[in-house]
Amino acid sequence: MSKETAVYTHGHHESVLRSHRWRTAANSAGYLLGELRPGMTALDVGCGPGTITADIAALVAPGQVTAVDTTREILDQAAEVAAERGLQNLEFTTADVHALDFPDDTFDVVHAHQVLQHVGDPVQALREMRRVCRPGGVVAARDSDYAAMTWFPEVPAMGAWQDLYRRVARANGGEPDAGRRLLSWARRAGFTDIIPTAAAWCFGTPESRDWWSGLWADRTVGSVYAKLAVEGGHATPEQLTAIAEAWRTWGAQDDGWFMVPHGEVLCRA
Numbered sequence: 001m002s003k004e005t006a007v008y009t010h011g012h013h014e015s016v017l018r019s020h021r022w023r024t025a026a027n028s029a030g031y032l033l034g035e036l037r038p039g040m041t042a043l044d045v046g047c048g049p050g051t052i053t054a055d056i057a058a059l060v061a062p063g064q065v066t067a068v069d070t071t072r073e074i075l076d077q078a079a080e081v082a083a084e085r086g087l088q089n090l091e092f093t094t095a096d097v098h099a100l101d102f103p104d105d106t107f108d109v110v111h112a113h114q115v116l117q118h119v120g121d122p123v124q125a126l127r128e129m130r131r132v133c134r135p136g137g138v139v140a141a142r143d144s145d146y147a148a149m150t151w152f153p154e155v156p157a158m159g160a161w162q163d164l165y166r167r168v169a170r171a172n173g174g175e176p177d178a179g180r181r182l183l184s185w186a187r188r189a190g191f192t193d194i195i196p197t198a199a200a201w202c203f204g205t206p207e208s209r210d211w212w213s214g215l216w217a218d219r220t221v222g223s224v225y226a227k228l229a230v231e232g233g234h235a236t237p238e239q240l241t242a243i244a245e246a247w248r249t250w251g252a253q254d255d256g257w258f259m260v261p262h263g264e265v266l267c268r269a
């Protein structure tokens with residue numbers, strides 16, 4: 001595997017998109033909102049199904065937003081989200097963050113949510129994001145940190161889930177504990193003006209617990225991640241079934257609580 005080549009661990013299975021489509025600029029990009037102004041241009045890297053992208057587009061309109069991802073299929077879904085919301089200031093194109101096909105100094109804002117943890121060379125990715133951002137513009141990145149995720153009550157195989165996910169993600173060339181590394185990566189990419197922050201998602205209501213546990217249970221047995229886990233020799237199908245069952249057991253607890261912490265960096269280009 002070349003340094004920049006990583007396999008996107010989750011893939012775009014329905015159980016994965018169930019999580020991505022829930023995302024909004026408010027619940028996933030709060031640290032960036034104070035920077036956005038009507039008329040700005042923005043690039044959203046690794047936009048996935050594009051719900052955060054659409055929120056950003058609404059906030060910067062009439063400024064133009066460009067959304068990129070490596071796969072055409074997910075860009076088509078993101079374009080549908082934009083069309084459903086009546087947004088006309090968005091365009092979608094395939095691109096790899098390691099080598100963006102845009103001139104230097106193109107965008108006012110360059111954003112990546114939950115992307116750098118999946119790429120082979122996050123420092124090169126940030127260098128590219130910096131290159132295409134105009135001087136004085138802002139590069140914003142946010143990633144979760146799997147080792148720091150925590151939950152209650154203890155369900156034995158949930159620990160096996162955390163351990164397995166991190167092993168599979170690393171074997172695919174990614175860094176599952178990316179949140180804590182963003183500041184270091186941004187410094188290595190050449191940024192000197194960086195605001196590092198952290199924020200968390202919390203799933204502790206009956207509805208959010210049911211949703212979060214259900215999507216992880218389904219993802220554990222039905223997504224690209226499940227296939228990669230078995231093919232890579234990281235787990236047997238029986239072990240994946242046991243982990244999915246653990247997610248459902250945790251999700252059925254009336255006092256079940258789960259926290260997903262994220263590192264964030266707001267970097268002045």
Ligand SMILES: C[S@@+](CC[C@H](N)C(=O)[O-])C[C@H]1O[C@@H](n2cnc3c(N)ncnc32)[C@H](O)[C@@H]1O
Pocket residue numbers: 008020021023045046047048049050051052068069070071074095096097098112113114115118119
């Ligand atoms: C976890 S999803 C996040 C999607 C979206 N930003 C969100 O938060 O809802 C990561 C996305 O990054 C994309 N991706 C992975 N590697 C990439 C690369 N090298 N360049 C651009 N996008 C990439 C994947 O295809 C996937 O859609």
